[in-house]
Amino acid sequence: MNGSTNAGSLPIIPTSFEYRLDLARAATSRDLRLAPRHRWFHFAHSYSPLLVHEVLDSWQLTGYPLVLDPFVGAGTTLLVCRERYIGGLGFDLSPLATLVASVKIAEHDPAELRVCVQSACRDSRGADAIPAWSSPRLKRAFTVRELARLWALGQAISRQPNAVRGFLTVAWLRTACTLSRALADGGWFRWTEGPDRSHTILAAFTSQASLMLQDLAGTTPPSQTGVLEVRIGDARALDVRPNRVDAVITSPPYPNRHDYTRVFHIELLLLGLSEHEITELRYRSLRSHVEARPLAALSSGLESFTVPHSLNSLLTQLSSCTRKRVQRMLWGYFEDLYLTLRESYRVLKPGGRAAFVVGNVRHAGVLIPVDELLQTLGEQVGFCHHRTWVIRLRGNSAQQMGRFGREPLRESVVMLRKPR
Ligand SMILES: C[S@@+](CC[C@H](N)C(=O)[O-])C[C@H]1O[C@@H](n2cnc3c(N)ncnc32)[C@H](O)[C@@H]1O
CATH class of the missing domain: 1.20.120 (Four Helix Bundle (Hemerythrin (Met), subunit A))
Structure with a gap:
């Protein structure tokens, strides 16, 4: 099913997009509940290892590539790297995420x-x-x-x-x-x-x-694995030298206002963070929710950012007073995606690949096509668009149609390539 044609009753998608609805379940965390090591602690917003395997298989990377996940979360991407005996490097702002991901990929006695x-x-x-x-x-x-x-x-x-x-x-x-x-x-x-x-x-x-x-029983320690490492860090300003990694597979938070510091508030307190430190973490996180704030230290990276025309007109529709906060959040979200793409581009080797798992959202009836906008921003930083898989349509049951509006929301894997 390729291109803009309406295959059966499926919604029309842009020409360079293709449906891969066979991966719908892989966009969710359902398989993680039983999967060895993954089940130790997973996030409701994690994707499944199958999705990472599918992306890596489609790229056919050779040798012992190093894969980066700048929003490592519960570490799904890195655990797949471990299973495939390839290198993985993960970053996350949250000490909960870095603890969980590093324990899952470690060797234990x-x-x-x-x-x-x-x-x-x-x-x-x-x-x-x-x-x-x-x-x-x-x-x-x-x-x-x-x-x-x-x-x-x-x-x-x-x-x-x-x-x-x-x-x-x-x-x-x-x-x-x-x-x-x-x-x-x-x-x-x-x-x-x-x-x-x-x-x-x-x-x-x-x-x-x-x-x-x-889950430790019967696992043979990986023999030829490259680096497997997780660190605290910001996806918009990575402590990684240029041209270091072969691929990026990641999923930034969706701009649906969910705030990970609230979802994991109890866990962060138990880990010893104070309320003040959790609030600071909330302010510094990607602007996918209304409480995150712009970071002055990152503003110079935005000098070359041009707001895509289509985003501008969508945001204008959200300009009434009551929607101003959402408008500001979305503006910040795309600035942050731009900064993240720029960093990914910088640390990728020429010819390197990137896959971003993103979800479209609707606010006050206005549909925000995050997948298409991410492609545009990716091209702005120098990436070539390779392909986009539409892996899931949210809200396409009769009941959800009423709740979400007529058009279901896509979840997609946007794949980009850094030119050689
Ligand atoms: C959608 S989750 C990633 C889920 C992951 N793919 C998995 O399978 O578990 C997004 C993660 O981004 C992290 N995050 C938010 N803002 C960040 C930033 N500026 N830099 C790095 N990580 C950030 C959150 O703490 C959260 O763990």
């Missing part, structure tokens, strides 16, 4: 881990711990006894050897999430009620650690 799980449980038992957490939000999410036990276990984990601490911390965070009364619900938060479950914490932690340990 199951025997040492087993001993340390037991030792951490033993060490935390009977400890009369008074948590140093003072956050009212944590006090609403957990009972006083749950917080005391989580704290004691967290402290016991921090006394374990360096090599196992990350693994145990991820198991501990997952355990805490299952108790929390703050439920991440799509991009938002929902508060629930429930009885004290402090007495279940050690058993839940041991069972989460055992599940993770199961």
Whole structure:
């Protein structure tokens, strides 16, 4: 199904786009719930490993390429690199993402881990711990006894050897999430009620650690893997030298106002961030939600940015007072995408490939074709457009048609190439 023709009842798409609706499920995190290592901790907004495999297969990269994911999230791209014995480099602003992704790609010693799980449980038992957490939000999410036990276990984990601490911390965070009364619900938060479950914490932690340990059994350590590394960093200003990477596979947050610092507020507090630090993280994140702010330090990168004509006219439709915040957010979002594309271009080798998984959105009835605009911005920074796969149509059930309007929203993989 290629080009602009309307294949069956599918909506018309631009000529250089093609439908790959066989990958619709791969655009979601559904397969991650059972996939070894991926299931240790995944984000609702992650894509599945199949999507990364499909992109890499289509490119037929040779040798031992280095793949960059500047929005590493839960680390799906890097885990696929690990499975394929190729290099992977990931960045994310969030310390939660970098912790989870780095633990998932690391080599672990199951025997040492087993001993340390037991030792951490033993060490935390009977400890009369008074948590140093003072956050009212944590006090609403957990009972006083749950917080005391989580704290004691967290402290016991921090006394374990360096090599196992990350693994145990991820198991501990997952355990805490299952108790929390703050439920991440799509991009938002929902508060629930429930009885004290402090007495279940050690058993839940041991069972989460055992599940993770199961995934270590039978895996042969990669032999010829290049670098596999995750760092804190901003996709708009990467600490990577020019022409270093062979490919980029990534998914920036969608401009649907979901804010990862809110979705993972509890986890970030448990990791020791203060409310102030979380707010700072919110301000510094990509402007996909209304609270993120422009960073003065990045403004010089925008000197060559030209607002695409089509974006200008779409934003004009959102200019009424009530929609001003959304208009400002979208403006910032595309500036940030431009900066991200520019950075990806800079660090890619000549001939290098990039795949951006993006979702179109609708605000106040105005459809924003993020995939087409990303292609335009990519061309502005010097990329050639290779192809775009439309992998999913959101809102095409009869019920959702009413909610989303007549036209479903595309989720696409926009593929670009840096000229040689
Ligand atoms: C859609 S998620 C990535 C999901 C990932 N593909 C996966 O499979 O798990 C987007 C990530 O971008 C991160 N992020 C937001 N703004 C960022 C920025 N300016 N630089 C780097 N990462 C950022 C968020 O913390 C979040 O983890």
